[in-house]
Amino acid sequence: MTINEHLTEFAGKPVANFRYEHDGESSSDYYGPNFLEPPASAGDVTWRVATWFDGPGFGDVFQKFLDEVETAEVTHLVIGYWGASYDKGVPDPVELLVGAAGRLPALRALFLGDIVMEEAEISWIEQSDVTRLFNAFPGLEHLEVRGGEGLELRPFQSRVLRTLRFESGGLPATVVRAVGESDLPALEHLDLWLGTDNYGGDATTADLAGVLDGERLPALRHLGLEDAEIADEVASAVAGAPIVARLESLSLAMGALTDRGAESLLSGQPLTHLRRLDLHHHFLTDSTMDRVRGSLPGVEVDLDEQESPNGDWFYIAVSE
Structure with missing residues (x-):
């Protein structure tokens, strides 16, 4: 079995891809359009934040998400591809999330690592200490993590x-x-x-x-x-x-x-x-x-x- 499709639904809410432009390309070219109508509230959907091969740094994409979306309303979040394991300077998504906890006060459901085979084999996905997420988001009701390399x-x-x-x-x-x-x-x-x-x-x-x-x-x-x-x-x-x-x-x-x-x-x-x-x-x-x-x-x-x-x-x- 291979994992070759990104999530389209998570914890009861449809997934909407956060769109990011970079050097004439956008996340829509890789992950499809934001196929939902703009939600009446940022809390109506699961937001998926990701970069792509030769794309922008994940830290930049995540920061733009924080700046452009009413993140105080976001309850469901999917973190996708954040860079190749062999690249230097790839950010730790857990560290970014913990640092942004004050801007995500309503977060209840999180999927960390919506990464498919074409982006990285499951054994190549490098994780870190996810315990920090429970301290940063005490209201977290649903957590899913993909990848075991470095997982703590x-x-x-x-x-x-x-x-x-x-x-x-x-x-x-x-x-x-x-x-x-x-x-x-x-x-x-x-x-x-x-x-x-x-x-x-x-x-x-x-x-x-x-x-x-x-x-x-x-x-x-x-x-x-x-x-x-x-x-x-x-x-x-x-x-x-x-x-x-x-x-x-x-x-x-x-x-x-x-x-x-x-x-x-x-x-x-x-x-x-x-x-x-x-x-x-x-x-x-x-x-x-x-x-x-x-x-x-x-x-x-x-x-x-x-x-x-x-x-x-x-x-x-x-x-x-």
């Missing part, structure tokens, strides 16, 4: 965060542990793309302990532990995890799940209370797929994308 997270507290997603071909174990050590009483939706050790995904099931015991996540209703090379081990840990009993949906999709992992799920605690179980992109045999479906009557089970190993290589959906 320290345990934090938020009484309002409802959705947290990390998309990565390799999620650092320190980030996984920090999520489990954070106090998030309002969090309802959590997705972690664990990835592969080849791209920095060094988390083990022990690192998931804080998430799986659920003590700090009393409101969680959806859990995604996805794109995992260690999907079988994750399935085994999930089978006895206290948090599962209160979930409405569970996803172990996009990973290297085999019959061994599916057997762990089926022999563990009941999953019949789930509304949905997502296992798409897997390596289950036909007979095991039938067993999973038959064991979970009334549960919507996604078993699409039955894969075949490449020799003895069981691959995940998103890595490089």
Whole structure:
């Protein structure tokens, strides 16, 4: 699977590209026009701010956005391509956001890294310490981050965060542990793309302990532990995890799940209370797929994308 389309909707609001002119070119040439009519209020849409190859510095684009849009009304923001990882002087978007926090007092939803394959592979997206965002934007209810290179997270507290997603071909174990050590009483939706050790995904099931015991996540209703090379081990840990009993949906999709992992799920605690179980992109045999479906009557089970190993290589959906 590749990520080759930019967001057109985010957290319930349509995305409008902020238009920037530079040397006879504009962001519209690369990302399409601002396809929405000018909003009556800057808070009616999700604003997408990005530069492009050989385009202006992202810092200049972001500053123009701050100067031209009524940012005090902005509630939803998408940060796209901010420059090639090998270029010197590429700004840290988190630092820019934190510095502009006073001009974005209403920010509630943020996607950091709406960057597609043609701009940078997911493993090339260089992130930083995103913990700073929660200090700068205490009202943040929805955060999604793409890319794991250099990504840092320290345990934090938020009484309002409802959705947290990390998309990565390799999620650092320190980030996984920090999520489990954070106090998030309002969090309802959590997705972690664990990835592969080849791209920095060094988390083990022990690192998931804080998430799986659920003590700090009393409101969680959806859990995604996805794109995992260690999907079988994750399935085994999930089978006895206290948090599962209160979930409405569970996803172990996009990973290297085999019959061994599916057997762990089926022999563990009941999953019949789930509304949905997502296992798409897997390596289950036909007979095991039938067993999973038959064991979970009334549960919507996604078993699409039955894969075949490449020799003895069981691959995940998103890595490089």
